[in-house]
Amino acid sequence: MASTASPKLPDYLSPEILLNPEKREFPKFDVVRLLHTVFEPTKNCKVCILLDFDEPAGHIKDFAFLNEEGFPIQKNAYNYFYLPLQNGAMEKLGMTGGEVFAYRYTRGSNLDLADEVWDTSGNLLSLDKDIYPHYDLILCISTWSATAPLTAKSKEHGFRGATLHGLNDVILNSGLSVDYREVSRDAEKIRLALTNADRIEIDFELEDGRVLTATLGLDKQDAQKSHGLCLGEKPDIANLPAGEVYFVPTDANGQFPMKYEDGTLGVLDVKDRCIYRSTLIEGNQQTIDDHNARLADDPMTGTLGELGFGTQVLPVSYADIQDEKVLGTCHLATGRDDHLGGDILPDMFKKHENATHDDILFAPHKTPNFNLSQVRMIRGDQHEVLINDFRPSQYLMDALAK
Template sequence: MNLNEREMSSLFQAVFPKLEDDRQIALLVDLPDDKEEDNSPWALRRKIAYEWFLLLQEIKSELQIDHVDLIVYRNVKSNNADLPCEMYIWNKETPSTFPNEELPQSTSIEDVFGKYQIFLVLSEYSATAPMKIAAKKYHFRAATMSGFSSDMLPALRIDYELVNKRLLQLKELLDAAHTLCLTFSVDDKSFSMKFDLRSTTAHVSGGRFPTAGMVGNLPSGETYIVPNETPQSQSEGVLPVQFDDEVVLYEIKHNKVVNVISSGRFSEIEREHLQKEPAYGNIAELGFGILRDFGISPIGEVLLDEKLGFHIAFGRSDHFGGLVGPQHFSSPQQVVHIDYVYIPETQPRVSVDKMELVFAEKSQTIMNHNEYSLWEKP
């Protein structure tokens, strides 16, 4: 069941506290090119977006908003690739595939970003990176919701005041630390990684966007940091990631994957991918999701699952303040920022046995066996 008027009003006012210049809201939706490219979750997400569009129109006076639009665009085939130059205002029924005839009213992406102050982006392919970059220039606010489904609605109803408090505590620790040390176990073997946190600061994604220029995921619930990406980075070790039943072992030096030292079908796929796209091997993000402590379960969509526990992302980082952007990839279609989540449901053979932050004069363990040791569960 979708949100009702009361729930939508409460959620919207919590996520986007009213600013003086707020006048117009846009819901952005990407469309498949044809029926063969479509899938059931994508179609359901477009239905949710259309229902939210109608719902926001009903409560816009309560939100002190003048206008709400639903805007569609041709999908970009890859997570966090740049968005297309043209978009289309949609006022019909639930959008289906990209219309090749009788296109609705078109508008440039620059006009879209300049016109609306608040965006909800319910897309198949993540638009977080391009929206973050654009928000710095156009000063809008946006919640990006790639992969959103009705299964995520419970995560919109938790105590985000407590969530934010814990995320801020994590940020304070990460900002003060110079190294993150991890010990992984894979079956009966142990692997170690250390990440260089020097000259970087953490960011909180707590489901609230109170100031212009802020963009983040919804549902939210993570603190994240880009490790040192310079050639002098001291990030190194062996990083395990499980694909189906196989665990791929990446050798990391200077914050980049330099080799795949495991064997198997997925190891070979990853090895070939890294040879073709070295930028994919950049360690772009260390994420500390906490929603598993609030009783939220994974559903197989990264948008939610990454907020449940620790995760590591490969690829693009410039939207988080890092150094690797689209120009480092071979083509716009190859641009990627992909998260690997370390919780038992997603990587049952891999455990984060110990997570330790190292400071100038001390160290502190913040996770044991996939469980945070900083606080009690709510």
């Protein structure tokens, strides 16, 4: 008789670890393992590292930033990527190069990079002429995400790479220490569970008892995945840590809450895929007024360009690049989405500095003032709960068990 036992979930998807992801054990970070897994093949690839600074010429010359206060991301890049590459990792991977270059802060998520870049001797170079055409793998370890602009440049110049903005110790020891073959498999299972959905409905419960609902139209599109593998020689950019399934909404209506950087809470009203108004819940009215003024001045800044779901079990890193990849969370994003296959392009914004891609993460540590009470998928006659109270539903767990 055939066995009817359910497939066994891996230990990192056990109920205990799901409830306490900080208890999950990870192997020690190993740049050779990471780059080999993500970029196979690496043999004969020429690699470089891009860093960002407020004044690149001075900070990068002779690695001056190592003796200056601050720059934790850049110092992690030096200690965990540059030094290992120079001390045997490139030889093991069959790679060459290993140079470091610095560009100027963009001061916005996914804004285009200026062409000016400096080497460690202080020489001024051009990204388009001196870097992009001459490297096979480009690792961008930066303060602000550069995934969108580097995705466009990779297609133009034919390189592969990874963006690793906000790199901190928690990310190094968890989100970058996982086996990305496992991450890819889990992301694909959830992608198949969500693909071709008609719409997603999200309920948010506020502290005063109100429930806000946002409905995202998806028009039966194929779900996409950010899974961390950038294999072969096809131009592509991996956003690390990876582990999400995402859509480009075709429509959006309703309301959802927003926690601003200063802690102010507001309710955002959405119609026809665009945020058109913010209303204060608590905090600073000026923050709300400033957002409304920005929406009025450049309505494209309120366009919803992404709906994403985390697929990994990871500890909180307090950096959205990892925390949006956690199973049981979801995120929306406003602004450009051309790097996701969407139709919102940088030149559609009134000002260059507005052409960002800004994630709005809903996670217990990030938004403790409201609950992600339920997320539902409608796909034809199929209605499935995806998330309850920041926890993956049985439907998603069954998909992961397949």
